[in-house]
Amino acid sequence: MKHYSVLLNESIEALDIKPEGIYVDGTLGRAGHSTKILEKLTTGTLIAFDKDTDALEESKKLLGVKPILIHDSFATIGEHLDELGIDKVDGFLFDLGVSSPQFDDADRGFSYRFDAKLDMRMDQTQTLSAYEVVNEYNEDKLVDILKTYADERYAKGIVKAILKHRPIETTFELVSCVKEAYPSSQLKKGHPAKKTFQAIRMEVNNELKDIENALQDAIKYTKVGGRIAVITFHSIEDRLVKQRFNEVATPPKVNPRIPQIEVSQPKFKWISKQIKPSLKELDENNRSHSAILRVIERTEYDG
Structure with a gap:
């Protein structure tokens, strides 16, 4: 089953990929984004996560041995980076939600369009x-x-x-x-x-808690100049991503008429507050209509 990677070019461009960099694809799926990341790497490393064993098996066929593929939730990224001895990452990408193959496989029970046993497990x-x-x-x-x-x-x-x-x-x-x-x-x-x-x-699938944990890890491990790009598909998850990004990337509001004590400045900056699919993409894939891409970049380390 074909999977259309939403905002593919926009998200890859937003990562500003360095050929020698270390990148994490938190939502491997059918490897649409991972394939594009690998094309831009020379000596760099790609680490990709997915809870879905079907997705991992299909992606292995496409990607071969080049990336490090991990069968686990993106909520555990920090644990796996520690195990790999990696303390700084150049970019994180998260394409949230359910993939087209998951929706279109009646046996998985994700869709109200097919009669199937109630399931909905990504893992x-x-x-x-x-x-x-x-x-x-x-x-x-x-x-x-x-x-x-x-x-x-x-x-x-x-x-x-x-x-x-x-x-x-x-x-x-x-x-x-x-x-x-x-x-x-x-x-x-x-x-x-x-x-x-x-x-x-x-x-x-414990989605909101997993997103919270994944963003926390991504923020912790992103190096200066590194970026975090997240694609959301509905208001609940988008609200969470926007709120978390604002916490680390939006300068505090100050009143110029009131004497200020030293205020901690954000360690990230916004690269893109909201990127939506092009008219061409919307025409080719109606499932992309609700997609929003948000991107931040680390400007300095904490402490």
Whole structure:
């Protein structure tokens, strides 16, 4: 299955790749970005992470032995860099969300378009799946997940429908619960199950916490002149990335009329606050319509 790497040229350009540099692709996927990074390296090193064993196997065929491929969450980047004896990195790239092959493989249970067993695991070796979340979580926890991870306004009604029809075995059964809770006037405004599937997927894969940990590691290990580039696909994860980048790259506001004590200056600067897909890319890949690329660069070390 073909995977279209979103904002491919823009993200590679934003990394400002040095031929001898060390780069981390936190979301290997089908190696679209990694392939482009490798093309620009001579003596440099690429380290790529993915939780999905299918993605790793496919990428190995494409990339061969050149990069260091690691089957693990990008939340563990710091641990692996320490094991490799690497304390400074020239660039980090994160392409968040689910890849097209994951969405389009009905058996993975990521999509509301196919009838399949509830799964949604990016790491197929983990125990927790969408089935456990939907059928074993209590009412309050399910409502909280739908609200926190998807801003789902009909969360309570959806959860009541889920509780009424448990056990929910398949994606289409879950879709039916969502439709049961949605007002008929809202059913024509895009697929009603989109937010529910997003929220459950994010819970299954611990996505927000993993992003927080990955950004923390990236900020710690980026060398002066090095960059961090992140592509987001929905407002929940984008809000987190923007907030974290602002914390390290935006100068504190000062009132010129009030005497100031010495204020700590940011150790990063913004390179690109918001890059969106071109009209050409939008025409070629409608899944890129919500993508946003944000990039920061380290200007000095902490302390």
